[in-house]
Amino acid sequence: MSEDQVRYELHGVELTDRQREKMSLKLNKLFKFDASVSTVDVNIRGIGEPARSVSVEIRMNAKGDFFASKESPTFEEALDGALEALHRQLEKRSGKRIQNRGAEVNE
DSSP, X not given: OOGGGEEEEEESOOXXXXXXXXXXXXXXXXXXXXXXXXXXXXEEEEEXXXXXXXXXXXXXXXXXXEEEXXXXXXXXXXXXXXXXXXXXXXXXXXXXXXXXXXXXHHO
């Protein structure tokens, strides 16, 4: 994953170095899972004043557009929820590709 593939926007929240590293490692897993991932936009927003919860929105281009968002009391929970949703979307697409490929062979 290169720096130009991922764009971050932070609104009303500061991330520690450890949180940034965790996010980078988890995003790398998505890049390894599906090599067609070309860009990722991550929008992190603190909700409430002071921030009582965090919203993480991730938009990804991987031969199609994928989007997931999660709001949670902690950054880690919100990040994990959004990434799990994206992973399920990619798995579903992969399954359809394999299923469709098999249908063509049987015809």
